[in-house]
Amino acid sequence: MFFPISGAHISPIYLAIVGFVIGILGGFFGVGGSFIAGPALRLVGLDWNFAVGTDLAHIVGKSVVAAKRHRALGNVDLRLGLVMAFGTFAGAEAGAQLIQMLKRAGNVNLVVSIVSIIVYLSISAFMLWESRKTLKSQRGRSSRAKVKGLTAKKDKSAFGHVSRAIQRLKIWPMISLPTSGVKAISLWMILLVAFVGGFFGGFLGGGAGYIRMPSMVYVLGVPTHLAVGTDLFEIIISASYGTFSHAIKGNVDILIALVMNIGAAIGAQIGAIATQYFAGPKIRLAFVPLPLIGAAIVIYTLVSGHKL
């Protein structure tokens, strides 16, 4: 099928299948999936600028579907999501500014590649260690405990002492997040987490859900299911801003995004519903390969010189 805005010929079935796969990942893990969507669009000949902008537009649609489903399941903390949006915007702008500085210095590709590989590998290694340790300790406590339905939301983390210590920091203003079960936490800690997520989004590209979702769990102490749903809600706001920004620069083919979203609408619902049947540590353990895929793509582009 011919898409006149980008001038590309792409099979709509291919787009719907890509959207479906990314929808499942997004609904289950709360990530935008740009590390798959970008290369998938490049693979069929879409120009890099259109791949980035169109992917962001598709992320908005997919996140709306997944966040609506998560909200119905009680997995979205609207207050936390809205507060985080402010930090994300500031962080994204800072990340984009750093990119501009590195561009002027002439070494942007190498620096971004190396930083992203370190970040991706660190997240994977840490989450592997933490989720395995948590699962081991849970097995020790109750070998017969079954996880099904709402009981899966009860979250334990081997890193929980750190988030509890952060919640005890009394830096005014303090806010409560009853939906997430956090009695009081400094507003600045939430903004800091959002800023760091936004910064890496602006610096490395994409929605940076692979950083924000784990940060919400380990730093803020938000249960994994809530972190997934709230991250998706937050992605709607930040990706809408990114879509608008790219669209006025002529980088968005909305027709491609609409077709991708047809597949993503089913995938996102399946992913969101599936979270109900897995405990937090298991979702975190399953998350481990995602940053590794991102790292593999970056290493490939670094070694081969081809940008996927």
Added chain:
Amino acid sequence: MTKETARTLRAFAIELAIYALLVVAYFFLVLHLLGDWLYDLERQHRYIYAGVAILLIIGQAVLLESVTTFLIRMIRGRSE
């Protein structure tokens, strides 16, 4: 395979088939009708295009979510 799993898979297959029909109709009606208009808008009025693009993707997402939720409810309701 348990009875419940078989029922869920059957419901999902029916939902997918109905959804596919709706999508094909939607695809030909909406995308073909909107294609030229969006192309012109993108060339001539970028700011309006940017706003319309966001409204379209959010509107479609809400619509698709409502349709799939309705189908899930309807099929599950009948199979139980």
